[in-house]
Amino acid sequence: MFVDEQGVDEALEYDEYDAPEADAVHFVAYGDEYDASDASDAPDASDSPDADPIGAARLRTADTDETGKVERVAVREPWRKTGVGRALMLAIEAQADEQGLDALTLHSQTHAAGFYRELGYESVGDEFTEAGIPHVKMRKRLGDEH
Numbered sequence: 001m002f003v004d005e006q007g008v009d010e011a012l013e014y015d016e017y018d019a020p021e022a023d024a025v026h027f028v029a030y031g032d033e034y035d036a037s038d039a040s041d042a043p044d045a046s047d048s049p050d051a052d053p054i055g056a057a058r059l060r061t062a063d064t065d066e067t068g069k070v071e072r073v074a075v076r077e078p079w080r081k082t083g084v085g086r087a088l089m090l091a092i093e094a095q096a097d098e099q100g101l102d103a104l105t106l107h108s109q110t111h112a113a114g115f116y117r118e119l120g121y122e123s124v125g126d127e128f129t130e131a132g133i134p135h136v137k138m139r140k141r142l143g144d145e146h
Helices: 002-006 084-098 110-118
Strands: 024-030 053-061 067-075 103-109 128-130 133-141
Touching: 024 084, 053 084, 067 084, 084 103, 103 110, 110 133
Parallel strands: 067 103
Antiparallel strands: 024 053, 053 067, 103 133, 128 133
């Protein structure tokens, strides 16, 4: 999605956390399995692997063992604003709770920061450029109300 829709260099989209043995959890939402009217329908990588993915995200341990890093949250254009992104984030937060993480951080594209604010994330720092796109670092303490 980042490569096709936003022109991000494909080489920037693959790293050591994509390897099967990496300490990362990948989340995938599939269109034929997802009910946009039910935000509790949390997608995961086991849903319908033969269907086309409509959204994805990744969670890995960040700077400390207590903080998770949310990465590559993306939803295909026709599915945006239908609850897919929210369901992905709720699934990530549930996984982070299960892993005993205290907080999550992410780098939000500036145009999407409002989406994360609605989920309880706060900006921490100034705007910066990543892959040629303006971003802001955001953080959420877990255990806070979603």
